[in-house]
Amino acid sequence: MDKKTAEKIFHDLFVWFFVMLIILIGLEYCFAGFVISYINLNFWFFAAIISGGVYLSLKKD
Amino acid sequence: MSRLVLFRSFLIFAAVLILASLFYLNLVPAGRYFVSSDFKAANPAVSVLYPESRVNPAADGITVKEEPVYFDVRLPRKFDAARVKIYFDDLKTDVLELGIEGTPGAKNFTFAPLKNKFLDTLDWPRLSDGALVLYQRDNLYGRLDDFFRHLPPPNQIAAYRAPFSYNYKIPGYAAGKWPREIQTDFLGSFKFYTYLKDEPLDFKFTFKSPEAWPAISVRVFSGDKLAVSRDYVDIPAGAELAHERTFYLYQKNLPEGVYRVAIAAPPEIIVSKIITPARYLSFIGPLRFSPDSGPKNILTSARRLYAKNWDELSAMLVADGKGHRLKIPEQRYDIEMATMAYVLKPLWFDHGIELDGDGLFAFDWLSFFDPVIQNFNPAVAQAGTVNYLLTGYQGTSRTDGSEVGAAVFDLTNVSPSANRKIRFVLSLPGFQSAENGVKIKKAEIEFTGDRVGWGWIKNKFSEIFKRFL
Numbered sequence: 001m002d003k004k005t006a007e008k009i010f011h012d013l014f015v016w017f018f019v020m021l022i023i024l025i026g027l028e029y030c031f032a033g034f035v036i037s038y039i040n041l042n043f044w045f046f047a048a049i050i051s052g053g054v055y056l057s058l059k060k061d
Numbered sequence: 062m063s064r065l066v067l068f069r070s071f072l073i074f075a076a077v078l079i080l081a082s083l084f085y086l087n088l089v090p091a092g093r094y095f096v097s098s099d100f101k102a103a104n105p106a107v108s109v110l111y112p113e114s115r116v117n118p119a120a121d122g123i124t125v126k127e128e129p130v131y132f133d134v135r136l137p138r139k140f141d142a143a144r145v146k147i148y149f150d151d152l153k154t155d156v157l158e159l160g161i162e163g164t165p166g167a168k169n170f171t172f173a174p175l176k177n178k179f180l181d182t183l184d185w186p187r188l189s190d191g192a193l194v195l196y197q198r199d200n201l202y203g204r205l206d207d208f209f210r211h212l213p214p215p216n217q218i219a220a221y222r223a224p225f226s227y228n229y230k231i232p233g234y235a236a237g238k239w240p241r242e243i244q245t246d247f248l249g250s251f252k253f254y255t256y257l258k259d260e261p262l263d264f265k266f267t268f269k270s271p272e273a274w275p276a277i278s279v280r281v282f283s284g285d286k287l288a289v290s291r292d293y294v295d296i297p298a299g300a301e302l303a304h305e306r307t308f309y310l311y312q313k314n315l316p317e318g319v320y321r322v323a324i325a326a327p328p329e330i331i332v333s334k335i336i337t338p339a340r341y342l343s344f345i346g347p348l349r350f351s352p353d354s355g356p357k358n359i360l361t362s363a364r365r366l367y368a369k370n371w372d373e374l375s376a377m378l379v380a381d382g383k384g385h386r387l388k389i390p391e392q393r394y395d396i397e398m399a400t401m402a403y404v405l406k407p408l409w410f411d412h413g414i415e416l417d418g419d420g421l422f423a424f425d426w427l428s429f430f431d432p433v434i435q436n437f438n439p440a441v442a443q444a445g446t447v448n449y450l451l452t453g454y455q456g457t458s459r460t461d462g463s464e465v466g467a468a469v470f471d472l473t474n475v476s477p478s479a480n481r482k483i484r485f486v487l488s489l490p491g492f493q494s495a496e497n498g499v500k501i502k503k504a505e506i507e508f509t510g511d512r513v514g515w516g517w518i519k520n521k522f523s524e525i526f527k528r529f530l
Contacts, residue, residue, distance in 0.1 A: 001064075008065055016072045023080070031087070032480035033135045037105040038086050039079075 003058060010055035017048035087137040090513035096134060097505040099123075108133040110487070110501065122150065122502040128489040129160075132504070133482040140510035143470045145485070147175050148463040148503040155179055157499060158222070160486040161470045165478035170486050174222050174454040175466025179439050181456060189455070192469075193223060196450040213449060216362075221437035223451040229319045229432040236260035237340035243424050245335055246354030246413070249328035252345040254421070254432055255337075258317040262289060264310040265336040266324065275327050279310055282321040289315075305333065319432040321345075341430040346417035354413050360405045362431055363418025370414055379409040405429055463502050472508070 001009075021044045028035040035041065098107035100116075100123045110116045115127035145159060155178040160170030174180075185196040190205045202208040212218075215227055236259055245251075255262075262281060281289035289312045310322075324332065331351045335342075346367075350357065368378055405426065408416070416422065423429035437450055457464045477483050489499060511517050 005065060009068055012065075012069060012072060016076065020076060020079070027083070033105070033137065033482075034087050035083065037135055037137060038083060 003061070007055060007058040010051050010058060013051040014048060014055050017044055017051055020044060021048050088513055089137055089510070092140075092510045092512040094137060094140065094508040094510075095506070096508075097503065098132075099503050100132065100501060106135050107504065107506075108482075119500060122500040124151075124500050125487065125489070125498045127498075128492045129486045131484055131486050133484050134506060135480070135482050136477055136508065137481070138510070139477075140472050140508035142509050143472055143483075144467065144507045144509070145470065146465055146467050146505040147487070147501065148460065148465050148505075149175070150463050150500045150502060152176055152178075152464070152499045153497045154489045154491045154499070156490045157466060158488045158490065159466070159468045160488060161472075161475055162484040162486070163474055164476050165482075165484070170488075171470065172222055172488065173468035173470065174452070175468060176457050176464065177221070177452075177454050180221070180450075180452065180454055183450075185450070191455075192453065194452050194455060196452070198448040208449070215434050216431055217447060218449045218451060219435045219437040219447040221450065221452040221454065223453050227432070227434050230317070231256055231258075231341075231430065234258050234317075234340075237338040240265075240336050240338045243335045243337075243342070244354075245332050245424075246351045246357075247332040248349040248351050248413070249330055250323070250325045251332065251348060252321060252323045254341070254343045254345065254430070255320050255322060255339045256318070256341040256430060256432075257315050257320060257339070260338070262310060262312040262315055262320065263338055264322070266308045266310070266332055267334045267336075268306050268308065268326070269331040269333050270306075271329060275330070277308065277324065277326045277330065279308075280323045280325070281310075281312070282323070283315075283318055288312075288320060340428065342428045343421040343423050343430055343432075345421060347415055348417070348422055349415045350410075350413040352413040356409065356411045359408050359416075360423045360426065360429060361408055361416075361418055361420050362405055362429070363420030363422075366408075366416065366418040368410075368414050368416055378414065379407075472510075 021041070024035045024039065024041060024044060028041070096104075096106040098104055100107075100110045101118065103109050110123055110125070110130045110132050112130070115125060115130050117124040117126055143161070147157075147159060149157065156174065157176040158172045159175050160172040163169040163171060180196070183196055185198055186200040188195045188197070188202065188205050188208070193205065195202070195205055195208055197208075212227070215229060218227070234256065236257075240263075268277065277293045279289070279291045279293075280287060289310070291308075291310060293308050326332070328349070331353075346363075405423070419435075421429070421431055421433065434451075435447060437447075437452070453469075455467065457466045459465065472483075475483055487499075487501065489497065491497070
């Protein structure tokens with residue numbers, strides 16, 4: 001996989017985790033327990049940060 | 062299709078799948094939701110046992126060293142019933158009970174027994190239909206149906222955490238025709254039972270107030286259901302304050318049965334008299350008689366009486382039927398009645414005291430009736446007055462070296478908190494010190510409710526439309 005494709009993949013992954021995180025937090029805010037009863041939001045938070053970090057480091061290079 | 066497009070499609074598909082499965086999990090379409098916990102760490106559905114100062118973690122469970130302890134369960138949606146299994150060991154008290162809170166923060170717990178050592182060793186013959194157990198001193202009834210078809214008098218029945226309401230009927234009852242006057246001289250709130258059949262609920266209460274007329278409310282219950290509700294708030298202030306006021310409580314077309322009337326008034330209000338044609342009036346303790354009331358004769362079915370004086374004047378009470386006068390102090394004074402039998406005993410006192418006891422009170426022999434089923438305790442069984450014991454307690458079983466107590470709760474009247482949690486309490490009646498505790502190993506809870514089908518969806522939509530239209 002070339003660097004450009006990897007950069008795009010991690011960009012998409014970052015956007016995906018970030019948007020999902022916003023949606024899940026919104027659902028949890030509206031219906032307490034709706035998300036955190038089944039999903040660990042910490043994982044989504046760290047996944048968003050890591051994918052964002054990888055994307056930025058790839059872009060920098 | 063490029064690899065990137067494929068990857069983006071996968072992300073969209075995954076997002077839809079995750080959100081759809083979240084909705085599915087929260088909807089619980091099958092109507093069954095199961096959670097469990099060993100209380101060692103909180104999980105998203107079940108909390109740990111708290112307050113944490115009352116528990117000690119042990120290798121094979123959590124030791125409860127002070128009671129009560131609570132735990133919360135988060136519900137994805139509303140359910141109708143909860144079947145709870147508690148795995149425990151080393152129970153040092155005689156009783157272990159589990160309660161569920163009706164309203165968040167209100168501590169209005171409904172309790173169910175998990176273990177009762179006294180009932181485990183009670184050698185009375187036992188009948189069970191799976192939900193209700195009947196113990197009978199003499200083996201008179203062969204089936205539970207027979208018992209409910211030919212109920213014995215209520216004073217022979219005791220109930221312990223039993224889903225049972227006694228449909229009390231007085232055979233050959235004829236409605237009272239002529240109103241009579243009872244000089245009550247009660248201070249503040251009081252409660253009584255009355256019986257109605259083909260007659261209206263008809264009471265006139267005469268209230269006296271030394272200073273102001275605050276709100277007075279009257280609630281009439283048939284079993285646990287509110288039948289009549291009145292609030293007397295439109296009382297004019299000013300010149301009329303010193304006068305007596307009469308309030309009417311009148312309601313036609315009530316079905317035959319026992320009614321519990323509860324009058325809530327501040328303690329400065331005196332209820333000087335009651336005028337009613339009702340034949341039966343049995344008062345529920347505590348009764349507070351005004352210090353200004355003169356000597357009074359009343360009757361009680363209590364076997365243990367509690368009396369308290371109101372003011373510096375010493376009050377005298379004759380409660381033993383032999384004319385011996387007891388001086389009642391200001392603190393609570395416990396009196397064991399001369400006869401432990403469940404019969405009416407006369408009481409006389411010279412001026413206002415507070416009376417309470419394990420029975421009812423009446424102002425004359427003819428108006429007394431007792432529709433109350435006693436709460437069970439070991440003394441009730443040993444005293445010999447109770448011949449039947451109804452309970453929801455089914456006994457325990459043993460699994461994997463633990464004792465397992467089960468309880469079923471009706472959730473239709475349980476409101477979850479804003480974050481959709483319901484609260485359970487583990488109680489150890491008779492607990493005295495940390496050596497009396499219990500080791501809790503595990504809880505398994507199965508919630509059941511409506512299945513989600515087209516009917517359920519239609520109902521939800523019609524509810525939403527009704528709310529907006």
